[in-house]
Amino acid sequence: MITLPRPAPPSARPAMPAALKTLLKARWFQPALQLITLFGFTLAILAGFFGTPAGSRNFGIVFVWIVWWALLIIVLVPFFGRVWCTVCPLPAPGEWLQRRGIIRRTPGKLHTLGKRFPKRFKNMWLQNFGFLGIASFSAIILTRPHISAGVLLAFVLAALGLSLVYEKRVFCRYVCPVGGFIGLYAMMAPLELRVRDCKTCLEHGAKDCVVGNDQGYGCPWMVYPGNLKRNTYCGLCFECIKTCPKDNITIRLRPFGSDLFVAQERRLDEAYKAFIMLGCALVYSTVLLGRWGWLKNWANMDTLPHWLLYAAGLWLFNLVLLPGLFWGAAWIGRKLAGEMKIRDLFVAFAYTLVPLGLAAWIAFSLGFVFVNGSYALSVLSDPFGWGWNLFGTADAAWTPFAPQLLSFLQVGVLSVGLMFAVNTAYRSARQFYADHRGAFTAMLPVAGLLTLITGVFMVLYLG
């Protein structure tokens, strides 16, 4: 639990199994998966615009916000990191236009204006504010098919527009609100793409992984794989595996949460992403799964002043209150353990919210997936709510799945998240305080705060 196995010396890092390597090197692999998801995505948008306005009978709501969301947050992100980005349909039209091709590697430069993305936006802040903006309207987006479809379409158009102006996947890297939190929580995944031997990359001058060659494109995510230490910004497009002439890039398993301890890459924008994600999980659990009807109506914009109060509360809680509490805990820890740069300590401790936040989102998602998952059966047969019965399941009744099991799972997930978070706090503190006792003391206030937050979730779910 405390000491992760040391990374094996580069020469010992194994190559991928041959079958996997062949698959990932195939140029058709990613577009084939994207075409499948693009089909589902197009269906979701069409159903949103032209199908029934009843969300629980509309493919666009049920398959995006119940099925896809559950798959993403409960399975894909915790176990496979950014693998959704491999198959995500949002950037596909823009990327295919840039390349003037879908499968084969088209020669020449990308077709784009080739502008440089402003340096001040090369971080997670746009994604942070984008996510908060969407979260402010979530009660509406999650339940109105036409608005949900409009948001999805806006994402595609934004990705398309940015791909015409800027090179590569600027939308995915700096703008996509979903990509932001997937990147954050991908740090937990036990799967990573890394080079086998850093020295080989240093000695290789051509840098095919960055500039591309006849086998593939330069990294669309603007990452140099030779220096990749975390999953956060690698979109698992596998172009580097295709282009590397040294066969030096591999995919491998590792302990959960290994990226949380890469001290030199911690940043305030990522710390705030962690606050926002945990804060939103707490707010959603209160508003959507709680018993307070007036709060649901405020979020549902029953009147503009009510919604403004709700949105202001959401933003204040996520951007001021939660970070403020963490700052206080880090400050107390520093007072107890010894002087240290408070900002660095604050940012480092914020990463403890990655495991806890992921656990909180899993617990929250279980809460509505178990109860509302059965809508998927009827929607599968009648995606538009037009009275079709394609697979004979259109009349499947709404049946909550094992609601009495739910709280056991939520408690289990939250407890594991808390243990992981406290462990992360200690290990992060050890990077500041060389002695064991100092590090342990420094992280105690943060551990208390993490426990308090977990306790609030338990009160909401079981109390």
Next chain:
Amino acid sequence: MPPLIVKRRLILLCALLVFVAVWFVPLPALRASGTHEFSLDMRQFEFTPGRIEVQQGDQVTITLSSSDVVHGFYLDGYQINQRVEPGITRQITFTADQTGKFRYRCAVSCGALHPFMIGELVVNNNFPFWRALTLLGVSLISTLVYLYFGANKA
């Protein structure tokens, strides 16, 4: 095997035993035998009252009504599902034989926020909640003990 590894495994084993004990040790049922009657009104997208508390063993009668559109009353864990039209009251009766928090939900699509129209029946003593809080404490303490005594101090 190095002593540190032995120590860590011992701490983990102890924590696991405490976990199992907290979750599975049977607690005495404090059964009541009272009768409680409640009126519960439904309108988009809330139940009034939003929370009902009774004791384990109580016989509970709930009179359901709707103030706007057709709603449904589904009670988790008790397999109760009742449709309620506006202007017509319905009555359900059951014995609260399981402790814990059970959500009641609207079971008839009633509008945009229908899936989130939720209320709570709490059957005291809410043992699952107290077990969960105890587990939370055990999680924290066992992790701290593990980190303090099982860490590589070098």
